[in-house]
Amino acid sequence: MPASLSTELLGSVFENPFMNASGVHCMYVNELDELSESKAGAFITKSSTPSERAGNPEPRYISVPLGSxxxxxxxxxxxxYYLDYALQRQKKHPDSEPLFFSIAGMSIDENLSMLEKLQNSEFNGITELNLSCPNVPGKPQLAYDFELTKEILTRVFTFFKKPLGVKLPPYFDFAHFDIMAEILNGFPLAYVNCINSIGNGLFIDIDNESVVVKPKNGFGGIGGEYVKPTALANVRAFYTRLNPSIKVIGTGGIKNGKDVFEHLLCGATMVQIGTELQKEGVSIFERLESELKQVMNNKGYKTIDEFRGKLNSL
Structure with missing residues (x-):
């Protein structure tokens, strides 16, 4: 009997745990449709703001040897734009798996306003509140301000009754894992997504003796293979600290089936792919499916639940 990759979140069973990371291959309707028709078990929209944004000047995304x-x-x-897409999809495919809808307002009030609109709409998917946007000049990451994070979530859950997850930046200290987990455990969250890119890295073009992205004098979020150890650490740290009802989505450094297995072993329920999806396109999900099944078959696992979260310590 071949290995099953099915995974469950909020009572919905997904064919496999693969998703795109918000920001990659999800800007336009045609890209979202390609995700829907791909081998991804689920997919998420581009993090939206109340109004359309052009974003930072280009070049603003560069592939580098071990990531981006x-x-x-x-x-x-x-x-x-994204709400219209979500509602149209629900009408056309009422029995399909839930859509993940990402929001990332430029202020607390913007986030609250979008959440109120989602609450009052017919949207029946899963909302992701992005508390980690490291690439907006002059704006700090919300999730590094613990008191403000608690204040925001307190205000959100006075009115928001639909499934909600949060996207988190990477943390690097056990004390910060402890503090944030204690805050998150105080709310009826569906999941946490670990991690967003590692903020404010710098990559150098040695030939031109210059930075490679234009905004912020070359400082930008690092993704890809560079970040996998940090991503795995954050998945593991929150999996072992959060209430069992709060699931973990693992994001960061996934390039092959072995990487997926490691995220699941650390406790992830689903995984998101960013940098490699940007490089390879939606065909990556079919490859990851095959590779993860091969890893599981080699180890004798028939389901993900047989090993999820069961990382051994020495």
Missing amino acids: INSMGLPNQGFE
């Missing part, structure tokens, strides 16, 4: 650096500045088509 980007300073995108939240380019998107605006909240209503």
Whole structure:
């Protein structure tokens, strides 16, 4: 009997745990449709702001040897564009798996306003509140301000009753894992997504003796193979600290089936692919499916639940 890759979140069973990372291959309707028709088990929209944004000046995304650096500045088509897509999809495919809908306002009030609109709409998918946007000049990452994070979530859950997850930046200290987990455990969250890119990295073009992205004097978020150890650490740290009802989505450094297995072993329920999806296109999901099954078959696992979260310590 071949290995099953099915995974469950919020009562929905997904064919496999693969998703795109928000920001990659999800800006326009045609890209979202390609994700829908791909081998991805689920997919998520581009993080939206209330109005359309052009984003930062180019070049703002560059592939580098072990991943990518980007300073995108939240380019998107605006909240209503993605909500219209979500509602149309629900009408056309009422029995399909839930859509993940990402929002990333430029202020607390913008986030609250979009969440209110989602709450009052017919949207029946899963919302992801992006608390980690490292690439907007002059704007700090919300999730590094613990008091403000608690305040925002307190306000959100006074009115928001639909499934909600949060996208987190990477943390690097056990004390920060502890503090953030204690805050998150106080709310009825569906999941946490670990991690967004590692903020404010710098990549150098040695021939031209220059940076490679234009915004922020070359500082940008690092993704790809560079970030996998940090991503795995954050998945593991939150999996072992959060209430079992709060699932973990693992994002960062996934290039092959072995990488997926490692995220799941650390406790992830689903995984998102960013840099490699940008490089390879939606065909990556079929390859990852085959490679993860091969890893599981070699180890004798028939289901993900047999090993999820069961990382051994020495």
